[in-house]
Amino acid sequence: MSDWLPSLITETPEQGYDLAIKLSRVAVKKTQPDADIRERLREAYENDAGQLIAVSHVVAVHFSTIAKANHYWRDATGDET
Amino acid sequence: MSDWLPSLITETPEQGYDLAIKLSRVAVKKTQPDADIRERLREAYENDAGQLIAVSHVVAVHFSTIAKANHYWRDATGDET
């Protein structure tokens, strides 16, 4: 598992958010490397509101870091929609 | 699910707060993509004080990020009420 995080810089806030989700998962993967066990655990927490909120909390912390790294994408035009 | 987050910049603190709520929900959606299951979970956590407080915590973290991105809306006049 190498070269999975070349940079915190992303082009858009959405990509930054997706990177935050990725960062939140890697710690789980590195703590429980067995993919089968993780799959079983995933089925459990995907159906548990409290754990989904806990996941969202971890994503929020990483997103804060990534947003800062990208100067909050302040130069993004915002008219890509 | 694309173009859901064009920018962290909002016109008012209230819009920033609403964006924080949105950011807290997207991680749940991306972790549990099944809308029916989410609906069932929502009924559960909406009636659980502990989980509502946990949701509020995630919103607080995102609001912090968004507030910084907007320089705390310091130039807002505050007389819109």
Next chain:
Amino acid sequence: MSDWLPSLITETPEQGYDLAIKLSRVAVKKTQPDADIRERLREAYENDAGQLIAVSHVVAVHFSTIAKANHYWRDATGDET
């Protein structure tokens, strides 16, 4: 529910703290809009030490944001007591 947050700027640290409490409650209100259910939940968590501490945690995160927005009220004289 509009114009509830015209600004993060407050005159004193105490007002900033009260605003932090308000911010922590709005997310609950927006997630569970039914006032009767919230009232029932409130009776429960008001008597649960763990949940009161969790509330205090959310307030701490918002207070951090508000304190920064106000430059920590460093120019406040501190002799209002």
Next chain:
Amino acid sequence: MSDWLPSLITETPEQGYDLAIKLSRVAVKKTQPDADIRERLREAYENDAGQLIAVSHVVAVHFSTIAKANHYWRDATGDET
């Protein structure tokens, strides 16, 4: 309950830490204003390791805010011991 927080500025890190403890308690007090109930809850959480750690977490967040407000007391000499 007024004038309880005239300033975030303290002379020493220790006073800042004590203020952080105070800030963590006020949110509880404002959420559960009944002193008798709080006293009963206090007896419970004082004997619960998990809740003591949760209290310590809230203190840590407030201490971070206060430390920043005081520029980390960098000019303190540190030779008062």
Next chain:
Amino acid sequence: MSDWLPSLITETPEQGYDLAIKLSRVAVKKTQPDADIRERLREAYENDAGQLIAVSHVVAVHFSTIAKANHYWRDATGDET
């Protein structure tokens, strides 16, 4: 219990980490001053993975504060090993 925190400045990151552990414990001590009760609680949480992780979380928050106070020890050479 006085003069226990003369400064947040430490010579090395390791000393900063140790100070973070100390800061996480003092809040517990100040909330539950009875050393015998704390000893009993300690035996419990030392054998509870969830509470050890919670302790580590509090340490992480304090370490963040201390690292900032020390400008992340950026001038440390890193070749002391």
Next chain:
Amino acid sequence: MSDWLPSLITETPEQGYDLAIKLSRVAVKKTQPDADIRERLREAYENDAGQLIAVSHVVAVHFSTIAKANHYWRDATGDET
């Protein structure tokens, strides 16, 4: 256990992430020094989704600190893949 943290500076974001994992573990180690007990606890939390998410949360806080210490590795080219 000395010289385990000579610096917060790392060459790449990945090394920073690994350091964050290390920092999250050391607090556990210093709180529960008995390696046998830790091994037993590890088997438990490795199979508990909630605790894996809690571990990931602690890593997120440390990663935020380390990312700041490294100016978010903004000068990293990102083409090492």
